[in-house]
Amino acid sequence: MVEVMYFAWVRERIGEPREQVDTNAATVADLVEELRAREERYAVAFSDLSALRVALDQELADFDAPLAGVREVAFFPPMTGG
Amino acid sequence: MVEVMYFAWVRERIGEPREQVDTNAATVADLVEELRAREERYAVAFSDLSALRVALDQELADFDAPLAGVREVAFFPPMTGG
Amino acid sequence: MDVRVQGDAFDVGAELSAFGQGDANVGAVVSFTGIVRDVAGGLDRMEIEHYPGMTEKAIATMVDKASARWGLADSLVIHRYGVMRPGDQIMMVATAARHRVAAFEAAEFLMDYLKSRAPFWKKEFGADGSSWVDAKDEDEDALSRWD
Amino acid sequence: MDVRVQGDAFDVGAELSAFGQGDANVGAVVSFTGIVRDVAGGLDRMEIEHYPGMTEKAIATMVDKASARWGLADSLVIHRYGVMRPGDQIMMVATAARHRVAAFEAAEFLMDYLKSRAPFWKKEFGADGSSWVDAKDEDEDALSRWD
Numbered sequence: 001m002v003e004v005m006y007f008a009w010v011r012e013r014i015g016e017p018r019e020q021v022d023t024n025a026a027t028v029a030d031l032v033e034e035l036r037a038r039e040e041r042y043a044v045a046f047s048d049l050s051a052l053r054v055a056l057d058q059e060l061a062d063f064d065a066p067l068a069g070v071r072e073v074a075f076f077p078p079m080t081g082g
Numbered sequence: 083m084v085e086v087m088y089f090a091w092v093r094e095r096i097g098e099p100r101e102q103v104d105t106n107a108a109t110v111a112d113l114v115e116e117l118r119a120r121e122e123r124y125a126v127a128f129s130d131l132s133a134l135r136v137a138l139d140q141e142l143a144d145f146d147a148p149l150a151g152v153r154e155v156a157f158f159p160p161m162t163g164g
Numbered sequence: 165m166d167v168r169v170q171g172d173a174f175d176v177g178a179e180l181s182a183f184g185q186g187d188a189n190v191g192a193v194v195s196f197t198g199i200v201r202d203v204a205g206g207l208d209r210m211e212i213e214h215y216p217g218m219t220e221k222a223i224a225t226m227v228d229k230a231s232a233r234w235g236l237a238d239s240l241v242i243h244r245y246g247v248m249r250p251g252d253q254i255m256m257v258a259t260a261a262r263h264r265v266a267a268f269e270a271a272e273f274l275m276d277y278l279k280s281r282a283p284f285w286k287k288e289f290g291a292d293g294s295s296w297v298d299a300k301d302e303d304e305d306a307l308s309r310w311d
Numbered sequence: 312m313d314v315r316v317q318g319d320a321f322d323v324g325a326e327l328s329a330f331g332q333g334d335a336n337v338g339a340v341v342s343f344t345g346i347v348r349d350v351a352g353g354l355d356r357m358e359i360e361h362y363p364g365m366t367e368k369a370i371a372t373m374v375d376k377a378s379a380r381w382g383l384a385d386s387l388v389i390h391r392y393g394v395m396r397p398g399d400q401i402m403m404v405a406t407a408a409r410h411r412v413a414a415f416e417a418a419e420f421l422m423d424y425l426k427s428r429a430p431f432w433k434k435e436f437g438a439d440g441s442s443w444v445d446a447k448d449e450d451e452d453a454l455s456r457w458d
Binding site: 161 | 422
Binding site for chain 1: 198213215217218221222243254255275278279280281282283284285286287296297298299304
């Protein structure tokens with residue numbers, strides 16, 4: 001079970017800021033595949049991975065990073081701070 | 083007749099901050115030659131021109147610049163502002 | 165090091181008056197302030213979303229790197245989230261070092277990293293509706309000079 | 312543009328609170344403050360001599376160049392002369408522009424030029440006597456990047 005969080009337009013497309021996801025996905029990419037298969041809104045939010053970033057337990061990571069031991073996964077567009 | 087000004091260690095070596103100089107020197111370098119010939123303290127102050135800078139009427143200039151029409155000549159070491 | 169992520173406005177003048185004081189090794193203080201700009205003349209407000217927890221950690225990591233690389237005597241980052249209007253101050257960075265080059269470079273490094281690596285997202289609201297601000301290629305490119 | 316050459320101390324915080332405000336085109340403000348540093352631990356005071364008249368003109372020329380090159384919305388230079396002690400603020404520069412790169416570059420340009428082209432001379436007084444501060448090759452070299 002992981003906590004999945006969404007920010008900015010990813011949050012808007014999914015329709016909620018966070019949810020508990022029961023998954024055995026080995027990597028972030030595998031988790032994305034599972035989410036995409038769920039409902040249209042997920043397919044839309046995850047349609048272009050190059051427009052997305054991911055953080056695992058609040059650290060930036062790659063989509064091929066393993067999920068073992070991870071408690072919090074966050075998806076969001078490229079940051080626009082400053 | 084030009085007003086000649088000295089700053090920082092040039093001023094200290096010459097012993098005064100400014101003086102009126104009656105000269106027909108064509109260039110700054112010619113004026114420096116005249117001053118050097120005056121007294122030891124001028125010879126010391128102007129011993130190394132590479133350690134000096136010159137301004138003509140408050141604009142940085144070269145030692146071969148003409149003095150025609152110039153009212154104020156200033157000699158000083160490289161600046162250390164900021 | 166002082167890192168603050170907050171909704172409230174801050175006072176640049178008051179922050180800088182107190183910054184880097186009383187350290188005989190500080191010869192240079194650089195500050196940057198980011199302000200909401202009304203680019204096209206129709207901006208009503210900007211809303212900044214952030215990732216509580218990760219934001220503070222990400223900024224602290226950037227500041228640690230800058231402090232080590234440029235030997236900073238002191239550093240400050242304040243970044244706001246929430247609703248801001250044109251003219252409002254969004255964020256500030258300040259760095260204190262022995263020499264000007266270190267203070268300038270550290271502040272630019274922090275700005276480049278905050279732009280593209282701190283988890284903030286800006287949304288603009290105007291007469292024509294709202295839209296998320298896109299990340300700029302030039303901001304991503306700016307990071308490469310610190311490699 | 313605001314250029315001040317003065318003997319009195321100034322208040323960086325108060326100056327910056329008022330700087331670059333109320334202009335919808337200002338997205339970035341950068342400031343630099345130079346402080347007397349007690350390098351070897353024996354500095355009693357620093358005395359800064361300047362060339363009244365030329366100083367103001369030279370700085371105004373630098374600020375004009377920076378404003379044109381980086382499209383500055385506002386700029387401020389304050390530089391003191393006279394006696395200063397460790398920890399005292401010597402001078403400050405502030406620049407306001409649309410974007411951060413312009414504001415940073417303009418401030419660095421002004422600092423590089425003030426260091427080597429504004430007619431100020433520093434003399435340090437300590438337990439071992441006094442000496443004029445030598446110009447540094449690296450400061451002269453820093454100018455070449457703006458050619």
